[in-house]
Amino acid sequence: xxxxxxxxxxxxxxxxxxxxxxxxxxxxHKDIGTLYLWFSFAMFLFGGTxxxxxxxxLFQPGLQIVEPNFFNQMTTMHGLVMVxxxxxxxxxxxxxxxxxxxxGAPDMAMPRMNNWSFWILPFAFAMLSSTLLMDGGxxxxxxxxxxxxxxxxxxxxxxxFILSIHMMGISSIMGAINIIATVLNLRAPGMTLMKMPLxxxxxxxxxxxxxxxxxVLAGVVTMMLMDISFGTSFFSAAGGGDPVLFQHVFWFFxxxxxxxxxxPAFGVVSAIIPAFARxxxxxxxxxxxxxxxxxxxxxxxxxxxxxxxxxxxTGELYFMYATMLIAxxxxxxxxxxxxxxxxxxxxxxxxxxxxxxxxxLFTIGGFSGLMLAIAPADFQYHDxxxxxxxxxxxxxxxxxxxxxxxxxxWLPKWTGHMYDETMGxxxxxxxxxxxxxxxxxxxxxxxxxxxxxxxxxxxxxANFNMLSSVGAFLxxxxxxxxxxxxxxxxxxxxxxxxKPWEGAEGLEWMLPSPAPYHTFTTPPEVK
Amino acid sequence: xxxxxxxxEPAASTENRREDMASHPTYYVPEQSKWPIIASVGxxxxxxxxxxxxxxxxxxxxxxSAHWILFLxxxxxAYMLFGWFSxxxxxxxxxxxxxxxxxxxxWGMSWFIFSEVMFFAAFFGALFYVRTFTxxxxxxxxxxxxxxxxxxPEFQNQWPLLTNPDNSLYPGASEVIDPWKLPLLNxxxxxxxxxxxxxxxxxxxENKRKMVIGWMFATLVLGFSFLFFQxxxxxxxxxxxxxxxxxxxxxxxxxxxxxxxxxxVTLGAIMLTIMLLRILKGHFSADNHFAFEAASWYWHxxxxxxxxxxxxxxxx
Ligand code: HEM
Ligand SMILES: [Cu+2]
Numbered sequence: 049x050x051x052x053x054x055x056x057x058x059x060x061x062x063x064x065x066x067x068x069x070x071x072x073x074x075x076x077h078k079d080i081g082t083l084y085l086w087f088s089f090a091m092f093l094f095g096g097t098x099x100x101x102x103x104x105x106l107f108q109p110g111l112q113i114v115e116p117n118f119f120n121q122m123t124t125m126h127g128l129v130m131v132x133x134x135x136x137x138x139x140x141x142x143x144x145x146x147x148x149x150x151x152g153a154p155d156m157a158m159p160r161m162n163n164w165s166f167w168i169l170p171f172a173f174a175m176l177s178s179t180l181l182m183d184g185g186x187x188x189x190x191x192x193x194x195x196x197x198x199x200x201x202x203x204x205x206x207x208x209f210i211l212s213i214h215m216m217g218i219s220s221i222m223g224a225i226n227i228i229a230t231v232l233n234l235r236a237p238g239m240t241l242m243k244m245p246l247x248x249x250x251x252x253x254x255x256x257x258x259x260x261x262x263x264v265l266a267g268v269v270t271m272m273l274m275d276i277s278f279g280t281s282f283f284s285a286a287g288g289g290d291p292v293l294f295q296h297v298f299w300f301f302x303x304x305x306x307x308x309x310x311x312p313a314f315g316v317v318s319a320i321i322p323a324f325a326r327x328x329x330x331x332x333x334x335x336x337x338x339x340x341x342x343x344x345x346x347x348x349x350x351x352x353x354x355x356x357x358x359x360x361x362t363g364e365l366y367f368m369y370a371t372m373l374i375a376x377x378x379x380x381x382x383x384x385x386x387x388x389x390x391x392x393x394x395x396x397x398x399x400x401x402x403x404x405x406x407x408x409l410f411t412i413g414g415f416s417g418l419m420l421a422i423a424p425a426d427f428q429y430h431d432x433x434x435x436x437x438x439x440x441x442x443x444x445x446x447x448x449x450x451x452x453x454x455x456x457x458w459l460p461k462w463t464g465h466m467y468d469e470t471m472g473x474x475x476x477x478x479x480x481x482x483x484x485x486x487x488x489x490x491x492x493x494x495x496x497x498x499x500x501x502x503x504x505x506x507x508x509x510a511n512f513n514m515l516s517s518v519g520a521f522l523x524x525x526x527x528x529x530x531x532x533x534x535x536x537x538x539x540x541x542x543x544x545x546x547k548p549w550e551g552a553e554g555l556e557w558m559l560p561s562p563a564p565y566h567t568f569t570t571p572p573e574v575k
Numbered sequence: 576x577x578x579x580x581x582x583x584e585p586a587a588s589t590e591n592r593r594e595d596m597a598s599h600p601t602y603y604v605p606e607q608s609k610w611p612i613i614a615s616v617g618x619x620x621x622x623x624x625x626x627x628x629x630x631x632x633x634x635x636x637x638x639x640s641a642h643w644i645l646f647l648x649x650x651x652x653a654y655m656l657f658g659w660f661s662x663x664x665x666x667x668x669x670x671x672x673x674x675x676x677x678x679x680x681x682w683g684m685s686w687f688i689f690s691e692v693m694f695f696a697a698f699f700g701a702l703f704y705v706r707t708f709t710x711x712x713x714x715x716x717x718x719x720x721x722x723x724x725x726x727x728p729e730f731q732n733q734w735p736l737l738t739n740p741d742n743s744l745y746p747g748a749s750e751v752i753d754p755w756k757l758p759l760l761n762x763x764x765x766x767x768x769x770x771x772x773x774x775x776x777x778x779x780x781e782n783k784r785k786m787v788i789g790w791m792f793a794t795l796v797l798g799f800s801f802l803f804f805q806x807x808x809x810x811x812x813x814x815x816x817x818x819x820x821x822x823x824x825x826x827x828x829x830x831x832x833x834x835x836x837x838x839x840v841t842l843g844a845i846m847l848t849i850m851l852l853r854i855l856k857g858h859f860s861a862d863n864h865f866a867f868e869a870a871s872w873y874w875h876x877x878x879x880x881x882x883x884x885x886x887x888x889x890x891x
Contacts, residue, residue, distance in 0.1 A: 065607060073607035155604045157679040160659075164611035171619035175626075183634075207629045211622040218618070221690050229682040233675060234602065263690045267697025274831060277629045279821035282701060282831075285726070287745035288736050288824035290709040297697055360718060569601060 075159035077144045084141030091133030096524045098126040103520040119503035120188035127191025132216050138451045139312040143251045149556040150245045152236025152572045157229035165223040172215035179205035195283035195294040199275045210269045217262045224258035238574035250315030253343045257304045265301040299350035307346045313450025317403045324400035325392025326551035331384040338377035345374045355426045364423045371421040398472030402453035413441030434494025440487040460544030464562035467537040478526040485519025603671045610659040620648030684869040702828045739823035748818035754889035757808045768797035769878040772871045782861040791851045798844040839877045846870040
């Protein structure tokens with residue numbers, strides 16, 4: 049089959065246009081994927097800088113460096129930038145690069161709309177960041193922007209925050225529609241649904257989640273805007289509305305959103321582990337069904353974020369048990385990854401290191417999630433650093449490590465060069481140590497009762513906080529090494545063969561490295 | 576070669592492409608396009624202008640120039656929509672699109688409508704939540720009724736909610752709209768227009784163009800009448816009933832649901848108008864008219880939303 053493919057990839061000669069306009073006007077899925085990935089990395093550094101401010105302030109007890117109000121702006125912006133600017137665009141970037149190559153499609157189904165989806169983002173984030181410089185400051189109510197903090201008591205810039213969320217939503221919805229149309233309509237002949245790589249499957253389901261919940265986010269910020277600017281009372285009890293209504297609508301979006309940030313990482317890891325275990329993935333079919341069940345369950349558990357808000361007891365019980373159900377399909381996944389490794393000829397190149405750490409550390413995050421899901425226990429944990437520990441364990445070694453594993457794994461295909469393996473390993477170990485040092489102590493401070501989103505704290509938490517700050521700075525600065533490794537790999541390095549990983553499988557490895565500008569303009573035959 | 580999809584000369588290569596497609600179909604991948612970046616700039620100017628207008632009116636800034644930014648954004652968006660769609664129409668009419676492309680458009684439109692459904696679902700959800708939980712609790716019902724009772728002891732649970740917990744801050748409406756007058760008329764208009772657009776579609780499939788034009792015209796008359804009566808109803812609500820955005824949660828849910836629905840009817844009516852104009856120009860054929868179908872899908876969607884509104888906002 050590879051001979052057939054190469055025949056087809058050499059006979060068309062449309063390279064990219066020259067200069068800066070290439071990136072502005074491009075309709076090519078690889079170019080757009082690259083744009084997404086670089087944008088995401090820029091946001092990762094920006095969000096990281098905000099986190100540095102937070103960790104510097106928390107290095108010692110007492111108000112040291114920033115004003116409390118500014119501190120709140122930092123936590124808010126950090127969350128928003130990381131969620132909407134770093135993690136989500138990185139996965140869309142990976143999808144752009146990989147989905148068409150994995151299913152044998154010539155490009156994304158709607159190439160021009162694809163460009164639009166991307167180019168909305170820089171504008172949206174420019175607008176969002178500009179609020180930090182406005183009178184009254186930027187958003188200071190947390191990334192979950194609970195009313196009435198985000199309505200009655202919000203700074204004037206909140207209107208721009210709302211509109212920037214609308215822009216990100218438009219971008220995500222169009223991106224998701226594009227991915228669904230591509231997967232459902234552009235698969236090569238013979239690429240049946242149950243032959244698709246899991247990365248494609250997880251993205252198909254993620255795209256569905258995006259289309260289902262981004263409009264709900266748009267709805268909730270619209271109601272906020274109405275309350276702020278047009279006198280309505282959705283979230284004001286004085287007019288018969290309810291601030292708790294805000295939380296319900298927000299978390300109806302918010303919980304699926306956390307799965308939007310993790311499902312594509314499941315897909316990445318499900319590609320990497322078999323490759324480095326040199327064994328096919330264990331339980332492919334169950335992986336597909338587990339992903340679908342997680343997606344379904346994610347719609348019916350949202351109020352586990354609201355156990356302490358004063359729900360009726362039936363609500364508490366229902367949301368507690370429903371949430372615990374998610375551990376079942378998640379467990380299926382972890383079981384399959386471990387079973388894939390079992391008795392495999394394992395080697396631990398950088399992608400595999402990140403993927404292995406993913407499995408272990410994400411599981412820790414899942415366990416703390418289970419603890420939080422126990423409603424009576426959550427009365428103690430809620431709004432403490434234990435929650436911060438939980439979600440950083442699922443997001444940093446989960447989403448972020450998943451992205452990094454994927455980047456190392458496919459970088460040879462994208463650039464035609466091997467990255468520097470030694471440096472990659474250094475990057476992994478420093479990240480691993482840094483992030484555990486930063487976030488593991490948060491479990492303890494949280495269990496001991498340290499509240500989140502607070503610039504100052506009781507003396508008893510001082511030691512753990514200092515450790516956390518050291519770890520955070522280590523993790524943060526290590527990412528500059530990552531930048532260096534990627535640039536080095538783009539510029540040069542050992543030539544990568546079409547299939548640099550012996551155990552790798554999938555259509556993308558049958559293309560030459562670097563992958564030509566246009567691939568599969570005629571669909572390959574998949575047997 | 577079939578896989579050379581050079582944008583600058585679509586018409587010239589059409590014939591070759593058609594022949595090639597028979598042997599091995601290719602999917603049309605456009606080369607570079609300027610429309611998306613124009614769209615991004617336009618969207619940004621629109622949002623930034625609108626946002627700053629709201630902020631300036633809130634903070635009392637008299638020298639605001641935000642409305643000019645908004646205006647510029649609107650112009651850019653209009654230019655973009657016109658240019659981008661012309662581009663697509665030209666490509667479609669020069670035969671660049673395969674049946675596979677047609678399926679892409681179908682998937683795209685279906686999922687777009689699904690996203691719109693979820694957008695309305697948020698507002699319907701809010702309506703159901705306040706009616707089943709919030710207002711009864713504020714009125715002192717059940718376990719959760721204690722705080723409402725302490726804060727506003729006088730407050731009575733009722734729907735439609737005419738007296739709000741703090742009625743001086745949010746003065747409630749004196750009366751709500753009678754569903755069996757204008758809303759019923761509007762329901763009839765909209766349901767009829769769904770029928771007429773379907774008849775027009777069937778006529779288009781049978782290539783009876785005169786009939787298409789007639790039924791499309793009827794659809795538009797019905798659609799625009801709906802909008803006219805809706806505006807009428809708003810004026811009545813504001814001037815005579817005291818039913819305003821600030822009339823508490825009843826006014827809030829009423830206007831957000833009917834308002835966004837009205838905006839969607841407007842958009843749908845614009846789409847159908849463009850379809851009528853295209854038909855008058857001789858576009859579409861019996862088996863190739865997805866743009867028309869998409870507009871009619873959208874029209875059915877706004878119709879279904881209206882039925883939900885009529886039942887849950889007006890009648891019950
Ligand atoms: C077994 C799976 C999981 C369970 C049972 C679970 C459970 C929970 C619960 C109960 C909370 C609320 C804690 C509180 O505020 O008191 C929570 C918070 C959170 N979880 Fe999870 N979770 C799971 C997986 C995940 C995953 C996979 C992600 C993301 C990739 C995630 C991200 C978050 C975030 C971001 C928050 C905090 C939101 C905030 O208040 O700012 N969780 N989780
Ligand atoms: Cu959750």
